[in-house]
Amino acid sequence: MQFLTWLLGRGFGRERQRSIPVHESNRPAPGLLEARAAAEVRARRLLLRLLDPAQRLEFERYGYFAVRVPGRGKFWILPSRVFNVLHSATGHSYCGTPQTEIPLSDLMLAQKLLLENNPELFFAVANHRLELVPGSTPEHSLPERVMRARRSPSRTRTRWSEVSMIPQVNRPR
Amino acid sequence: MKILRILDSSGDRVIAFDDSAAAITARAQARALFQRMLATGSTAFKVNRGDGKPDEKVTDFTALENETVIVPRIVGG
Numbered sequence: 552m553q554f555l556t557w558l559l560g561r562g563f564g565r566e567r568q569r570s571i572p573v574h575e576s577n578r579p580a581p582g583l584l585e586a587r588a589a590a591e592v593r594a595r596r597l598l599l600r601l602l603d604p605a606q607r608l609e610f611e612r613y614g615y616f617a618v619r620v621p622g623r624g625k626f627w628i629l630p631s632r633v634f635n636v637l638h639s640a641t642g643h644s645y646c647g648t649p650q651t652e653i654p655l656s657d658l659m660l661a662q663k664l665l666l667e668n669n670p671e672l673f674f675a676v677a678n679h680r681l682e683l684v685p686g687s688t689p690e691h692s693l694p695e696r697v698m699r700a701r702r703s704p705s706r707t708r709t710r711w712s713e714v715s716m717i718p719q720v721n722r723p724r
Numbered sequence: 725m726k727i728l729r730i731l732d733s734s735g736d737r738v739i740a741f742d743d744s745a746a747a748i749t750a751r752a753q754a755r756a757l758f759q760r761m762l763a764t765g766s767t768a769f770k771v772n773r774g775d776g777k778p779d780e781k782v783t784d785f786t787a788l789e790n791e792t793v794i795v796p797r798i799v800g801g
Contacts, residue, residue, distance in 0.1 A: 593735030601771050633801050646801035649731065653796070657731045661795040664769045668781045672767065678800040
């Protein structure tokens with residue numbers, strides 16, 4: 552402990568902090584945000600061009616769209632990076648994404664193409680979880696409900712293991 | 725003119741080629757890229773086919789039509 556105090560007192564910690572170049576910190580490099588925004592604009596333009604008219608209308612109105620998967624029914628593709636493929640019949644959401652980083656609209660396009668034309672591949676690799684209990688919500692409002700739940704701040708949960716089991720001692724007043 | 729559109733971090737990368745004799749090199753490069761992408765787990769789809777034809781998965785370079793979208797290998801998230 553004394554050694555640590557001595558080390559910090561000599562400014563080792565400060566020196567190390569100062570020596571980290573700006574581009575190595577958590578802040579994005581200059582121009583990166585602009586490049587990402589431009590990529591998203593380009594991807595969105597491509598997605599809009601390749602959606603069918605009903606999907607385009609739904610996407611422009613709500614930000615998500617439905618696809619029909621042969622033999623499995625209707626799925627919604629939500630504007631989210633994880634667990635964004637929602638099955639209308641079961642309430643399960645699926646997460647399958649390209650290995651390389653791509654804009655969100657490209658992700659939605661990739662999922663549309665896979666679900667409509669090669670669903671076996673998508674379901675073979677995608678992870679899934681139960682998002683909503685089937686029947687608890689009218690089908691047409693499932694995507695809105697999931698998106699609203701994801702936007703709301705998460706509640707702090709306490710696990711049983713975090714609760715102290717040491718009994719409190721009542722001090723006499 | 726045929727287009728290969730590879731989804732990437734910039735949105736997409738476009739490779740254009742055609743079946744003319746003048747475009748032999750461009751076509752060879754496109755074929756090599758197409759085959760390399762599929763070999764590494766990417767999936768290609770014919771899109772924007774006209775006449776109301778639906779999109780379709782494609783694995784053969786000679787079967788490519790006007791526009792093809794290549795989706796990089798997908799993994800469980």
